[in-house]
Amino acid sequence: MLRLVLPKGSLERATLELFEAADLPVQRNSSVDYQATIDDPRIDSVRILRPQEIPTYVAEGLFDIGITGRDWVEETGSVVESLGELKYSKNTARPIRMVVAVAGDSTAASVKDLPDGVRVQTEYLESTRRFFEANGVEADIRLSYGATEAKIPDIADCVVEITETGRALRAAGLKVIDTILTSYTEVVANPIAHADPDKRKAMEQVMTLLNGVLDARGKVLLKLNVDDEHKDAVLAVLPSMKSPTVSPLSDGGYAVESVIEKSTINLVIPDLRDAGATDLLEMPISKIVP
CATH class of the missing domain: 3.30.70.120 (Alpha-Beta Plaits)
Known part of the structure; x- marks a missing residue:
């Protein structure tokens, strides 16, 4: 029935625990296996991939339903149907925030205080470009492949990063001056699959189980x-x-x-x-x- 794709990486453990608690345990041969199964008549196949890729693959119809973050839906501009937020993230029930951060001793209080030509490092090129353009700041935006917060001040003047608690940014001596978006984990569906009555019913039933677990927590x-x-x-x-x-x-x-x-x-x-x-x-x- 449903071709499901789940996130690998930081959301992986929390997602698998959620499905286990919802009586939809994910079975795979090893922790590094990208293919899995769920013994449920509503779910035909399961893949585990990076959340960055999931919105695009769901929008293209490679999967009927997927779990990712609103940050990656916005970044990729994917046209998908949102089935709703799942109020969990890597470590807590709090959302993540995509933020602009600068050195702790910077005088900038918002992105509008940054000069034209400011050097920005981020994994979120499109979201960052749109945000700086909307605030009238011409920025030199470069793709970061990790350790983004460590690139101030010699490689970058500011960074755009996601944070759940802000702890890593503060530990690196940075301060947040703006929030681009707030993102919960989200279930997204392919629009054509969602228009199919049988698949839509299966999606709704799976969401009932997942939300039932989250509502019971605490x-x-x-x-x-x-x-x-x-x-x-x-x-x-x-x-x-x-x-x-x-x-x-x-x-x-x-x-x-x-x-x-x-x-x-x-x-x-x-x-x-x-x-x-x-x-x-x-x-x-x-x-x-x-």
Whole structure:
């Protein structure tokens, strides 16, 4: 049914973990194999390639669906259908940013403060060219093959790089003066494949599974019992995604269930116990599908 392409490199581990959690485990002979399979009737084949290439290959119809970053969709100008963002990146759930950075002691506060002829090193030639042109700055833009942040000041006056936390740029003594774009990991589809009703349904179902895993991350299911006397006090303390589920018990009182943030559980459980809740049970959640 679907020809799927997944990203190799920095997004690879997080992507494979996501598919595993979505009950779509990717099987391959070795960690360096570019071909893989998923034992699911909706997925016909799987390739693992660099995210830089994926938007172009999907747009050309070599694959029906792929996972890449919005940065590479914009850089390549590929015409694809977006099926939605997946809120994860290399190390965190935060997006990456494509930024303009200069030496920490530079007086420039934005790209407009840079002089014509400024030397720029980047992997993102087209995005950088468009951004500098839009800001009226004539720049000498060169392709960087890596270690871009190390090229200031002798090789470049500024760099355009992606950053998730900004840590590497700060460690190199650089400061960010502008953001070109913010990019989450994104699922993109070939427009012709997306127009096919059967393939579009398969795409939507795969997205349901992937988003269900991401929505469940950082959340737990909390179950508890409470009697009539303490019900209102307990519900006043209990957070929930929407509203808690409350069911009467056969011998009186109520069973209550709620999905809450894992990060708050150490505060919520003692407060619920003090409010009169009993038999509290915390359970992990693998997927949440609204």
